[in-house]
Amino acid sequence: MATANDAAALIEESKRLAAFQAVADHLSPSYRHIGIGSGSTVVHVVAAISSLSPSITSAMTFYPTGAQSEALIEDAGLRLAYINKLPPGVQLDVCFDGADEVDSALNLIKGGGACLWQEKIVASAAKKFVCVADFRKISEGGLGTEWKKGVPIEVLPMAAPRVLDELKRLGAQGAKIRSGLPGKAGACVTDNGLWIVDAVFKPLLAKAEEGYEDGKDGVWTVDGLADKLIKIPGVAEIGLFYGKSGLEVESGAQKPVAAYFGMADGSVKVQTLEKGLV
Incomplete structure (x- = not known):
């Protein structure tokens, strides 16, 4: 065994x-x-x-x-x-x-x-x-099918609360500031001195079908969600490539x-x- x-x-x-x-x-x-x-x-x-x-x-x-x-x-x-x-x-x-x-x-x-x-x-x-x-x-079922922890988003610490609000409006099923534990109390701090927010969305579509409305019922294409996320004030970069x-x-x-x-x-x-x- x-x-x-x-x-x-x-x-x-x-x-x-x-x-x-x-x-x-x-x-x-x-x-x-x-x-x-x-x-x-x-x-x-x-x-x-x-x-x-x-x-x-x-x-x-x-x-x-x-x-x-x-x-x-x-x-x-x-x-x-x-x-x-x-x-x-x-x-x-x-x-x-x-x-x-x-x-x-x-x-x-x-x-x-x-x-x-x-x-x-x-x-x-x-x-x-x-x-x-x-x-x-x-x-095989879109980003977010296997990786359940959400889309990583690097944010300016002072903007984190507002970013969380915007993510909720975009249909995030859960979004939170990543903890630095067990190695560090408080938020996870990147090599750039910023924080990471992990935002869970419904599995992302690789591409939109004809007539599809991006973001409807919280379902996004990869490109569509990426465009929205990077435009949120306080977001430095996103983990969608x-x-x-x-x-x-x-x-x-x-x-x-x-x-x-x-x-x-x-x-x-x-x-x-x-x-x-x-």
Whole structure:
């Protein structure tokens, strides 16, 4: 009979397999600027990069999305730089990051680890963003189906009460300021000194059907809700990664070109807009 430790080990192995395949498929030896995201899956991404020959990685510079990925880069002996030091007119060749949930159109919920703003800055600075996750992050019923904790929203602390009011008006079924417990009393404070509000909505539609009224009865498309949330005064950034991928626009993409999922059976499935999940 499988134990909790067995289940945890299976999930870690699935993350590792997805990370190593994603790096093999998307990290060309010719690349020079690489974004490194945050979260448990990215540990394996950095391990995959570190397993490459120093003759390849020594020519590369790695840009973190927060304190965790900064430490991973340094501990691996890779060259560290910050996104504000990326030369003008230069894009990251690729960014690797995880997700809390991925829908059929490669829209993401991110921010479970409270690094969403820096994650979005780094992802949108890349020519292509590659998502790496495990099988639990696949959403077949719309964002919010598997990730039950809500859309993370980074807010100015003084605006948090008003933001909560606006979220209720938009149909949020629950919205609250994320606690810093167990490590810290009070609110969760991001690397930017802001707070996180988690807002639970009905599962989000990847796209609207003809004649659909966005927001009716509290049901939103990803794009429609994202547009409303980012316009709330006091909101700095939202944990919906949506819009276009790096295959569709030359710069500013938020969606990944591909998502790699480690599966429970030891396989890796790859999701793209062109082929779906295979």
